[in-house]
Amino acid sequence: MSSNGIRDKVAVVAMGCTPFGEHWGASADDLLVDAVQEALSGARGVGREEVDAYWLGTLGSGQSGLTASKPLALDYKPVTRVENYCATGSEAFRNACYAVASGAYDRVMAVGVEKLKDSGFSGLLRADAPGDGTAAELSLTAPAAFSLLDPAYCARYGVDPADMRAAMTHVAWKNHANGALNPKAQFRSGATKEQIERAPKVAGRLGVFDCSGVSDGAAAAIIVRAEDAHLYTDRPMYVKGLSLAAGPAMGAADPDYDFTTFPEVVASATDAFAQAGVTDPRSEISLAEVHDCFTPTELVLMEDLGFSERGQAWKDILDGAFERSGRLAVNPDGGLKSFGHPVGASGLRMLYECWLQFRGEAGERQLDDPTLGLTHNLGGRPGSCVSFVSVVGSRLTPR
Structure with missing residues (x-):
């Protein structure tokens, strides 16, 4: 397995993260807004209108890019919803980074959100696709x-x-x-x-x-080209x-x-x-x-x-x-x-x-x-x- 990589081609210039826990009084929309607002407040001269595109990661707290575009009041910006089991938030980040490295966009945001506590279950809600019956391990918690x-x-x-x-x-x-x-x-x-x-x-x-906790929360990152990073922050993460x-x-x-x-x-x-x-x-x-x-x-x-x-x-x-x-x-x-x-x-x-x-x-x-x-x-x-x-x-x- 090998790849060319994008070392030092992109940088994170702001991040936001809500507290994780039992947020009975907050919706997925609320958590998204809080994480995004913290990220936006940390980058010089960047508001929602300056972010060119969004990548949203969620396993089961919404479908399509509308999950983010509605609460964030985005005006017809591209929002791509991704899912990859528990690596969903990382997948949003990976795709957002590649979009900037490719030159397609100047400023993008990766955001992840999940509301698990409202389900009433003590673990993850998931529905397995129909199979041929050989995946015996799926019967295990x-x-x-x-x-x-x-x-x-x-x-x-x-x-x-x-x-x-x-x-x-x-x-x-x-x-x-x-x-x-x-x-x-x-x-x-x-x-x-x-x-x-x-x-x-x-x-x-x-x-x-x-065992890890079952919780609600959201996190976000603003990503730009590395050569532009110091326009937005004095201490970027490469x-x-x-x-x-x-x-x-x-x-x-x-x-x-x-x-x-x-x-x-x-x-x-x-x-x-x-x-x-x-x-x-x-x-x-x-x-x-x-x-x-x-x-x-x-x-x-x-x-x-x-x-x-x-x-x-x-x-x-x-x-x-x-x-x-x-x-x-x-x-x-x-x-x-x-x-x-x-x-x-x-x-x-x-x-x-x-x-x-x-x-x-x-x-x-x-x-x-x-x-x-x-x-x-x-x-x-x-x-x-x-x-x-x-x-x-x-x-x-x-x-």
Whole structure:
């Protein structure tokens, strides 16, 4: 898998993000307006009329571009609605970036929104397309499907289940501690390791604290050509690499798949790093926002993204390697686990944290001079998913 990439051709000049959580008193329209208004207020001389085109990401909170054009009162602007499972917000961002890089538009906006709480369900609302009956894994809930990562990892690498449980607990503990410092997070309190391990079970060994939040929210980004970025802001964020990989979706039908890796993540990360010129992600990446839908997912992602050796992520996690004070800060904003997961907005929320960190505006969770960030968004389930990886930076690459 390879692509030419658009390194340093486009830049983000403003972003907005609502608090994530249970917004019973706000509609999807309200959330869209709030996120877009924050983004517009952060870019010099940019109002709705100056934005040439919009890309909207939502899984189930609207159909067509009218979902954005109506609440934003857009006058006949092109609005493209995209969907790619939980990578929907990232897909809106990817397409918006390519539109500017192609020269088709000067200024565009990517926006994502999702209202999940109003459904009355505790998980995602989704309707699977009719199939031939071979996709047996679709009969499993998402927690059940991802819970298989835990015993599979232990079996492949000879990890004591007690050590694996401790590593999963540490992921939840870390992300809740980070989210407690984030005023926009859904869950703004820490959790003790004892609380995490005693929580009611959801599937397999996954308890309530091992699962990401179900929430409402929206996020937005304004994107322009890199050479124009300083017209709109003194501190732009430059796009270094964007990669999306859709797997063959063989899932449980593939006898070689062992639930200890996401091949789609490996493919998208390899491509994104090549585009960005990253040869050693462990030393070059300053922070990573990854798709921690469940605690064992984050653990496996550390290996798929090249941050840990195979079979060693559980040790690195317990050693504190991925805490804010460790060698690589992972999910410093709390991640899906604590910030929440309104599907259409999550990918843009990850970029929002990079945006804040690069500008020195992350408050109590601010890192020391981060220069290169990674975001990772996963849609689907083990063995049948799409994966997005971006690399973004605070500076142009020297030529």
